[in-house]
Amino acid sequence: MTISSTPRTVRQPFIARMGRWPHEGHCGPVFERLVSAALAAALLSLSSPLALAQTAAPTAAPQTQHAPVHRATPPRAASAGSAADASERPVLPRLIAIAPPDDDDAIPRFALYAARDIEQLGLQFPAQAANGTSGSTDTEVVVTMSLRDSATARMRDFSRQHMNEPMTMIVDGVEMITATIRSELGGKFQLQMPKEKARLLFQRVLAKAGPAT
Numbered sequence: 001m002t003i004s005s006t007p008r009t010v011r012q013p014f015i016a017r018m019g020r021w022p023h024e025g026h027c028g029p030v031f032e033r034l035v036s037a038a039l040a041a042a043l044l045s046l047s048s049p050l051a052l053a054q055t056a057a058p059t060a061a062p063q064t065q066h067a068p069v070h071r072a073t074p075p076r077a078a079s080a081g082s083a084a085d086a087s088e089r090p091v092l093p094r095l096i097a098i099a100p101p102d103d104d105d106a107i108p109r110f111a112l113y114a115a116r117d118i119e120q121l122g123l124q125f126p127a128q129a130a131n132g133t134s135g136s137t138d139t140e141v142v143v144t145m146s147l148r149d150s151a152t153a154r155m156r157d158f159s160r161q162h163m164n165e166p167m168t169m170i171v172d173g174v175e176m177i178t179a180t181i182r183s184e185l186g187g188k189f190q191l192q193m194p195k196e197k198a199r200l201l202f203q204r205v206l207a208k209a210g211p212a213t
Contacts, residue, residue, distance in 0.1 A: 092144065094190040095179035097197070098166065107178065108162050110155065111170045115208035117151035118171070120144075123198065141198050143191045152187035159185040172204050 101107065112118060122144035147155060158167070159181050168178045169191075177193045191198075 092188060092190050093183045093185050094192055095177060097177045097179055097193045100168070100178045101166070107166050107168050109168045109170055110158050112151060114172050114205045117147055118145065118205055119148045120146040121202060121205055139194050140192055141195055143193060143198050143201065144188070145191060146188045155185050171201060172208070174200065174204065176201050
């Protein structure tokens, strides 16, 4: 179009010319469809990141939060020192003193030397019976004896050879006890013997122990 106040022709905007195209050649509808498709594609490309961002969260599988499961905790086992009863401890072999027979010379003898063979001695009194009286006579005590390695091997072999036979134990040349072997003896066993013999045994061992004791 030409404006009378200006000598030149002013070009109309593209959108204004687009409005006249339906009357010029009847190509307006086709062009409008192309423009609409182009605009839709542009809008889709511009809005797709936002749309994806908005729709991604709802479509994602929600994470299921499980409540913490409380499992029953088994009770802790009692410690060996607190739970173990004295009655459950291993029972040591015991030699119980008997009166020596008349043919004492025929009884096998086992000799020990206090300083070389005996490692430890312990003393305890016999257990009390249910009625309050002692399980044995008041004249007896129980001595726990621990031997060194060399004496342990000799005692084991001796007890195997003379199982269920009487034997006499000698310490430093003095007869301490005569008893019947009922089980294999090793490095630790007990002697149930009269108090006088137990006192003599401790005296012999202490005398050989040296001034440090």
